[in-house]
Amino acid sequence: MERTYILGNNKFMEELGGTFIEIPNLINEAEIHNWVIELFRVNEINKVVVEIGENPLLSLQIGYHIRLSIENIRNGTLVPILYISKLSLNSIMLQTEIYSQILVTKGVFFSEYDLQSNKMEIENLNGLNEREYLIKFLKVIHIQPDETVGRHSLANIWGAYAMDKASNANALSDELEFKKKLYFKYVAAFNNIDKLKPSLQNVIEDNKKPIKFNFKISGNINKPKRILLIDDEASKGWGTVLRKVFKTSPAEDFVVINEKVKDFESFSEASKRIIESEKFDLYLVDLRLNGLDEDENLKTEDFSGMKVLKKIKSLNKGNQVIVFTASNKVWNLKALLDAGADDYYMKESPEYNFSNAISKQNYKDFKENVDKCFERSYLREIFTEWKNTQSKNTNTDRRFIAESDTALDIAWEQIKENYLDFGFLTLFQSIENIANKLYIIDDYNDSLEGETTIDKTDSAKHEWLMTFVKDKQNGDYFSPGKLNQESQRKPTTIYKVSCLFKIKYKKDEAFLKKIGKLNKLRNDIAHGGTKNSATKEDLMKILSILGEIRSR
Structure with missing residues (x-):
C-alpha cells in the first residue's frame, strides 16, 4: 500500500490502508485543479483510490483532473484510479451523466465498498502507459465546452494558448483560470501527449527558447516598431501573449484597444483618436469585434473587423494590417485580401485541435508575415x-x-x-x-x-x-x-x-x-x-x- 493515496470523506476509507487524504469542499473546477496539482506536487503517488460519496460528480471530476493535467504532473496522469462507493454504479451514472465515461476507460476501476475485496483490488491495480493514453482514455471520453462562454471566446482563449505554446513565449501563467477548466485541459491533452514520453523530455526542454522576430525595416533596422492590437477579447490572453512575442518593441509601443464594437464609429473617442492620429508599423485586427453578436454572421463584408480594416486603409493605404480570424473559409480570406489586408492569421480553435507541427507552422507563417509587414511599413x-x-x-x-x-x-x-x-x-x-x-x-x-x-x-x-x-x-x-x-x-x-x-x-x-x-x-x-x-x-x-x- 506504499504510495497509495486514499481520497475521501468517510472514516471507513481509512481502513483500506495507504495515506488517507480528506477531500475538501471544492466548489469549482479551478479549486479542484489546484487541489489535485498540489496533491501530486508534494507527494509521490503510484495509486489513487477515490471515494464516491455524497457528491459523485466531484469525485469523478477529481479523476478527470488527474488524467488531464499532463502539463502539470506529466506521468502522474497515468496512475491507476480505483473508485469505491456504497452507491450502485447505475445510481452514479444517473447522477453524473456524461462524466461517468471515465469509469469505462483503461486504468480506471469501480467497486462497491467491501474492505477485503477492495484491499486485494488495490494490490493489483495497473494504470495506463503512454501508448494507451490516447486510444484508451482521450478518445473514449468527450468533454463539452462551457455553453456560457461562447464559441468566439473559446476560440480566443484557445488561439492565444496555441500561439503561446508554438512561439515558446510562455506568457500565459498556469494560474490563469481558463487553463484550469476541464474542457481546456481535455483539448490541450491531445497536443501534450509527447510530454508523457521521458525519452523526449530533454528535447522538449531544449526547444523552450522563445522564437524572435527579425524586426527588419527598409532603411533603418534599429527604428522602434509600434504595434496596435484591436481585439474585443484581448484580455482573454491575446494581449499578454502578443506583448511577449513582440518583446523587442518597447512596452509603450504595443498598444491595445480592447472594446466590443460593431464598426469603427462604435469605438470610444479615445480609441478613434488612437487609430486616426497615431502611427503604427503594424495593425493586428480581430475579424469579430462584436462577440457573440457575430456568431451567426455569414457575410464577410458585415464583420466588424472588416469595417475597421477598411477604415485603417482609408486613412493610409500603406498601413500594414494583419487580420486575426478563426474562419478558414476561402471566400472569407479572399475578401479580406481584396479589402486591403496585408495578410491574415488563422486563430486556432479547439474545434479543430491542430497538431503541434501545424501550430508551429502557423506561427512561423505569422512571424514571416509580420517581418514582411515591418519591411513594408515604409509604404505609409x-x-x-x-x-x-x-x-x-x-x-x-x-x-x-x-x-x-x-x-x-x-x-x-x-x-x-x-x-x-x-x-x-x-x-x-x-x-x-x-x-x-x-x-x-x-x-x-x-x-x-x-x-x-x-x-x-x-x-x-x-x-x-x-x-x-x-x-x-x-x-x-x-x-x-x-x-x-x-x-x-x-x-x-x-x-x-x-x-x-x-x-x-x-x-x-x-x-x-x-x-x-x-x-x-x-x-x-x-x-x-x-x-x-x-x-x-x-x-x-x-x-x-x-x-x-x-x-x-
Missing part, C-alpha cells in the same frame, strides 16, 4: 507623400492633371506590390511627358508653352542657354551658366525638364542636380545591367517634383 510614408502630390491639382492644364492622376494610380499599385522600380519609372515618365509637351522647338528661339523664350546663342550650332554638366557618379545634369564643349545640339528630354524647372519655375542649381541624379537612376533602371534600384527616398523625391508641376 510613401503613401502620405503620394496623397499630398495627388491633392496638388491646381495646374491649369487639366489634361496633364488627368494624365498624372492616372500615372499616380498606376504607380501606387506597382509600389504597394513592391515593384518600386516600375513605380518610379511611371512617375518619372509623367514628368517627362509634361516637359516634352510644353517645350516647343524653334530654329532660333525655343519656348515653354509658347510664352517663355529660351534663347540660343548660335542658330547654326544650336547651342543652348542651359549648360550640360557631366557627373558620372551622381548623374549628368543641365545647369545655368556659360556654354561649353558639351553643349547639346538637340534638346533632350532631361534638358527640357531642366528648362521647365529653371526657367519656368525658377528653381536653383541644387534642384537641377537632384533631377539629374534621379534621371541617372531612371536610365540605370530602364537600361538594366546595374544593381541600382529605386528606394523610398527616391520615390518621395519624384513624387515631390511631380507635385511641383501639378500645383502650378
Whole structure:
C-alpha cells in the first residue's frame, strides 16, 4: 500500500490502508485543479483510490483532473484510479451523466465498498502507459465546452494558448483560470501527449527558447516598431501573449484597444483618436469585434473587423494590417485580401485541435508575415507623400492633371506590390511627358508653352542657354551658366525638364542636380545591367517634383 493515496470523506476509507487524504469542499473546477496539482506536487503517488460519496460528480471530476493535467504532473496522469462507493454504479451514472465515461476507460476501476475485496483490488491495480493514453482514455471520453462562454471566446482563449505554446513565449501563467477548466485541459491533452514520453523530455526542454522576430525595416533596422492590437477579447490572453512575442518593441509601443464594437464609429473617442492620429508599423485586427453578436454572421463584408480594416486603409493605404480570424473559409480570406489586408492569421480553435507541427507552422507563417509587414511599413510614408502630390491639382492644364492622376494610380499599385522600380519609372515618365509637351522647338528661339523664350546663342550650332554638366557618379545634369564643349545640339528630354524647372519655375542649381541624379537612376533602371534600384527616398523625391508641376 506504499504510495497509495486514499481520497475521501468517510472514516471507513481509512481502513483500506495507504495515506488517507480528506477531500475538501471544492466548489469549482479551478479549486479542484489546484487541489489535485498540489496533491501530486508534494507527494509521490503510484495509486489513487477515490471515494464516491455524497457528491459523485466531484469525485469523478477529481479523476478527470488527474488524467488531464499532463502539463502539470506529466506521468502522474497515468496512475491507476480505483473508485469505491456504497452507491450502485447505475445510481452514479444517473447522477453524473456524461462524466461517468471515465469509469469505462483503461486504468480506471469501480467497486462497491467491501474492505477485503477492495484491499486485494488495490494490490493489483495497473494504470495506463503512454501508448494507451490516447486510444484508451482521450478518445473514449468527450468533454463539452462551457455553453456560457461562447464559441468566439473559446476560440480566443484557445488561439492565444496555441500561439503561446508554438512561439515558446510562455506568457500565459498556469494560474490563469481558463487553463484550469476541464474542457481546456481535455483539448490541450491531445497536443501534450509527447510530454508523457521521458525519452523526449530533454528535447522538449531544449526547444523552450522563445522564437524572435527579425524586426527588419527598409532603411533603418534599429527604428522602434509600434504595434496596435484591436481585439474585443484581448484580455482573454491575446494581449499578454502578443506583448511577449513582440518583446523587442518597447512596452509603450504595443498598444491595445480592447472594446466590443460593431464598426469603427462604435469605438470610444479615445480609441478613434488612437487609430486616426497615431502611427503604427503594424495593425493586428480581430475579424469579430462584436462577440457573440457575430456568431451567426455569414457575410464577410458585415464583420466588424472588416469595417475597421477598411477604415485603417482609408486613412493610409500603406498601413500594414494583419487580420486575426478563426474562419478558414476561402471566400472569407479572399475578401479580406481584396479589402486591403496585408495578410491574415488563422486563430486556432479547439474545434479543430491542430497538431503541434501545424501550430508551429502557423506561427512561423505569422512571424514571416509580420517581418514582411515591418519591411513594408515604409509604404505609409510613401503613401502620405503620394496623397499630398495627388491633392496638388491646381495646374491649369487639366489634361496633364488627368494624365498624372492616372500615372499616380498606376504607380501606387506597382509600389504597394513592391515593384518600386516600375513605380518610379511611371512617375518619372509623367514628368517627362509634361516637359516634352510644353517645350516647343524653334530654329532660333525655343519656348515653354509658347510664352517663355529660351534663347540660343548660335542658330547654326544650336547651342543652348542651359549648360550640360557631366557627373558620372551622381548623374549628368543641365545647369545655368556659360556654354561649353558639351553643349547639346538637340534638346533632350532631361534638358527640357531642366528648362521647365529653371526657367519656368525658377528653381536653383541644387534642384537641377537632384533631377539629374534621379534621371541617372531612371536610365540605370530602364537600361538594366546595374544593381541600382529605386528606394523610398527616391520615390518621395519624384513624387515631390511631380507635385511641383501639378500645383502650378
